[in-house]
Amino acid sequence: MRELFELCGADRELLFSPYCWRVRLALAHKGLDWQSRPIHFTDKEAIAFSGQKLVPVLTDGDETINDSLAIFAYLDRRYPAQPLLGDAQASQRARLVEKLSFHAVRMPLLKMLVPRVWQVIDPVDRDYFRSTREKALGMSLEAFADPEGGERLFREAIAPLESWLSEQPYLDGQEAGGCDYLLAGLMFWAWCLGVQPWADDSAFGAWFSRILQAYESTHGPVRRAPTQVEESQ
Ligand SMILES: N[C@@H](CCC(=O)N[C@@H](CS)C(=O)NCC(=O)O)C(=O)O
Structure with a gap:
């Protein structure tokens, strides 16, 4: 039996960790x-x-x-069909894509998502979340949070991906692969927290929708926190 330990909010079905989403997508990819x-x-x-x-x-x-x-490397070793990272050279390239995209998009997303995480986590986690994150960031959560500034930086960061994805459906080519899931995990983080800083009618938006739909078609609807629009209604 396989078990995935993953972060949840006060609502135990609200799963919002980018790294845990990567693994869900990878397991689904392997069937x-x-x-x-x-x-x-x-x-x-x-x-x-x-x-x-x-x-x-x-x-x-x-x-x-x-x-x-x-975990991606383990899954490829143990279940070689439907590779995620591929051979040694492809695997190094996937790690490079992960590093570049992670550095470009994680901080902008974090600036947008910190207040959302605060809202959805169980109250027992709040002191821990505040103290660990404030120590890591070197400032208060309130001083760090900047949804508008984060969105602007995010849009700049994904510009090269928008261009890449307007030429092919996935980062990995004609089929989704490890690079797609490494990046998509971060987007599920935002999406599950009710935030979507990309346009639906962009190549990036179409890419995300394809990955979400493929996942939901086999695993059912993904729990999402209310979006800003829903909250203001
Ligand atoms: N490099 C790790 C990062 C794992 C990580 O940072 N996990 C976060 C979840 S978003 C965590 O467990 N945080 C718990 C904590 O901060 O105590 C990976 O890719 O899995």
């Missing part, structure tokens, strides 16, 4: 099933067996793997 084990930020006991404190953690029989990229 593998799994049991979800949603945990809060502070449920460290639940993943103590993995020897570290972060999710995603995947167990597969006797194997325990953490870190989204390590």
Whole structure:
């Protein structure tokens, strides 16, 4: 049996970790099933067996793997059909794409999403979330949050991807692959929190919709927090 330990909000079906979404998309790509084990930020006991404190953690029989990229590599080794990262050279390139896209889009998204995360997490997680993030950011959550500035930076960061995706349906070519899921995990983070800083009618928007639809067609609707528009109604 496979189990995926992943972050959830006060609503246990609201899953909003970018790295956990990467793994969900990768498992779905491989056609593998799994049991979800949603945990809060502070449920460290639940993943103590993995020897570290972060999710995603995947167990597969006797194997325990953490870190989204390590899980991709494990899945390719254990289930070679439908490769995610591919051979050694392709795998290095996927890691490079991950690093570049991660650095370009994570901070802009974080500036938009910090207030959203605060809203959806279980109240027991709030002190932990504030103190760990404020220490890492070197400022208060309120000083860091900047939804408009984050959106502007995000749009600039995805401009090269918009151009790439207007020439082919996926980052990896004609079919979705590991690079797509590594980036899409970050977009699921935003989307599940009710934020969508890309236009529906853009190539980037069409790419995201294709990945979301493929996932939902096999795994059912993805739980989403209310969007800004819904909140203001
Ligand atoms: N490099 C890791 C990053 C994992 C990570 O940062 N996970 C976050 C979830 S978004 C976490 O577990 N945070 C818990 C905490 O901050 O205590 C990966 O790709 O899986």
